[in-house]
Amino acid sequence: MLRYRRYIGETLDSVEKYFSSTEFDREYARYIVMVLLSHTKNLLNKNLIPKEYGEEIIFLLKDLLKNNCKDLYKWIDEKKVLFEDLFEALESYLYDKSRGALYIPLGRSRNDHVATVLRLYVRDVMIDIIKKIIDLRDILIKKSFENKDVIIPYFTHQQIAQCGSASIYFLSYAHIFSNITKMIFNSIEILRENPLSSGASAGSMVELDLSLSSKDLCLDYRNLPPYYATGSRLFILYPMSILTLLAAELSRLSEDMILYNNVMSNALNISPEHVATSSIMPHKRNLVTIEILRAKMSEIISLSTSSLEIYRDVPYGYNLDLQEINRLFIETINIMRESLDIITDFLNKTSFDKEEAEKFLKDKPCWSSDLIEYIALKDKKPVREIYMYLSKKFSE
Numbered sequence: 001m002l003r004y005r006r007y008i009g010e011t012l013d014s015v016e017k018y019f020s021s022t023e024f025d026r027e028y029a030r031y032i033v034m035v036l037l038s039h040t041k042n043l044l045n046k047n048l049i050p051k052e053y054g055e056e057i058i059f060l061l062k063d064l065l066k067n068n069c070k071d072l073y074k075w076i077d078e079k080k081v082l083f084e085d086l087f088e089a090l091e092s093y094l095y096d097k098s099r100g101a102l103y104i105p106l107g108r109s110r111n112d113h114v115a116t117v118l119r120l121y122v123r124d125v126m127i128d129i130i131k132k133i134i135d136l137r138d139i140l141i142k143k144s145f146e147n148k149d150v151i152i153p154y155f156t157h158q159q160i161a162q163c164g165s166a167s168i169y170f171l172s173y174a175h176i177f178s179n180i181t182k183m184i185f186n187s188i189e190i191l192r193e194n195p196l197s198s199g200a201s202a203g204s205m206v207e208l209d210l211s212l213s214s215k216d217l218c219l220d221y222r223n224l225p226p227y228y229a230t231g232s233r234l235f236i237l238y239p240m241s242i243l244t245l246l247a248a249e250l251s252r253l254s255e256d257m258i259l260y261n262n263v264m265s266n267a268l269n270i271s272p273e274h275v276a277t278s279s280i281m282p283h284k285r286n287l288v289t290i291e292i293l294r295a296k297m298s299e300i301i302s303l304s305t306s307s308l309e310i311y312r313d314v315p316y317g318y319n320l321d322l323q324e325i326n327r328l329f330i331e332t333i334n335i336m337r338e339s340l341d342i343i344t345d346f347l348n349k350t351s352f353d354k355e356e357a358e359k360f361l362k363d364k365p366c367w368s369s370d371l372i373e374y375i376a377l378k379d380k381k382p383v384r385e386i387y388m389y390l391s392k393k394f395s396e
Contacts, residue, residue: 016082019320024327025086028121029069032086035116037061038216039108039196042208048107053100060097085323087113107197107206111230111318115195118326119235120217123191125333126184126239132340133181133246137174139348144170150352152267153366155259163366166352173253180246187239194219195229201317202226231317236329237307243332244304250343251297254290257350261287267356271349289342296335303328303335365394 025032037058044054064072075093076083083089087110094101147166154162154169194214197204203226214221260268265285276288307325314321368390376383 013082016084019084019323020082021085021323021326022076022083022089024330026069026073027330028117029072029086030065031117031120032090032113033061033064033069034120034217035113035196035213036090036104037065038213039113039208040104041216042212043103043106045209045212046207048206049100049103053098053103056098057094057100057104060094085110087117107204107208109198109200109204109230111200112195112198112226114318115198115230116217116219119191119193119195119219122236122239122329123188126188126191129243129246129333129336129340130181130184132337132344133177133184136340136344136347137177137181139344140170140174140177143347143351144174147352150354150357151361152260152352152357153263153361153364158259160364160366162369163361163364166357169256173249176249177246180242180249183242183245184239187235187242190235190238192218192220193224193229193235194221195224195226198224198226198229201230227317233311233322233325236325237311240304240307240329240332243336244301246336247297247300250339251294253343254294254297257290257346258287258294261285264357264360267353267360269351269353271346273349274346289346293339293342296339300332300335303332368394 040049040054040057040061043049044051044058049057072086072090072093075096076089081092083092091101091104094104144167147170150166151163152166152169153160154164194210194217196213197206197208197210210223211221213219257268257270261270270285270287274287274289276286277284307328310321310324310328372383372386372390375381375386
């Protein structure tokens with residue numbers, strides 16, 4: 001059994017459980033194995049591990065990838081040992097299987113291993129988020145065509161301001177999510193950095209071929225300042241900040257749906273799958289999924305704020321505080337994935353009723369600005385003069 005802390009002395013289970021990340025590390029277990037596999041191949045390439053040991057470790061790691069780390073989890077359960085994290089557990093597992101595991105820490109530390117794994121994981125989940133945003137945009141664009149002849153109210157200060165084609169509404173959000181997609185693509189550039197061989201904080205004496213691991217892991221081959229490579233979490237916080245902006249926009253969209261449902265309920269056709277009623281007021285139609293989505297977007301914003309609070313309070317270099325950011329990011333991703341699926345399904349099954357929308361707008365003065373511009377253009381009169389005249393009439 002290989003445990004880093006066993007030479008320090010005894011501890012308590014309650015203490016070890018408190019700081020262990022083994023359970024939530026399973027979210028990116030495959031990446032932990034992938035990075036160690038690439039590192040072992042690099043050691044083998046430089047003749048820094050005996051060939052038979054290197055090949056044995058590579059076989060064991062590839063086997064874990066094939067079975068999605070099930071053998072590793074089974075081994076952990078059998079040993080009944082609480083590891084500090086899955087990185088320690090994997091190395092201990094390999095040590096139990098092959099003496100070659102004694103060589104694999106050469107030229108790396110847990111810090112650069114963790115930093116590389118997180119970059120790979122965050123990159124892949126953000127690409128998944130992009131796919132879901134594209135699905136949402138497709139629905140919004142489809143809805144803009146389906147509802148182009150429907151006139152709906154538009155609001156400022158939560159009051160009806162103007163009327164216009166519903167396609168404007170759907171295209172506005174499609175444009176918002178297009179911009180957010182661009183932001184995510186920009187963040188992926190940072191996620192291509194390769195921290196391997198950076199050591200704990202100031203580098204390693206071992207000269208490994210960074211281009212080899214970069215090719216294996218689809219990362220950039222350029223060297224990074226080692227203190228930055230292992231001590232910064234900008235590469236997580238930047239995508240997380242984009243997810244926070246996405247959450248804010250989705251929350252506003254949710255609020256819009258609730259507003260339209262309250263103001264002109266007969267004009268908004270919503271699938272019963274997303275609606276519930278009251279236990280004592282059967283006339284009510286509550287947009288339950290949208291209300292929960294609105295709350296979950298607030299959760300994401302609070303998770304992002306918590307991550308920044310953790311980050312700003314620690315000095316540069318790796319500190320175990322940073323481990324908690326990983327957990328908060330995983331929570332954020334899980335909430336966002338589910339919520340994007342829900343809002344996409346909701347919008348796909350929602351439409352405006354043209355006749356009911358026209359009935360609602362029949363006596364609403366949402367045409368005032370259009371009327372002012374029409375008279376100004378037609379009669380060549382000053383806009384403000386027409387505005388003052390019309391304002392007086394509204395007051396009478």
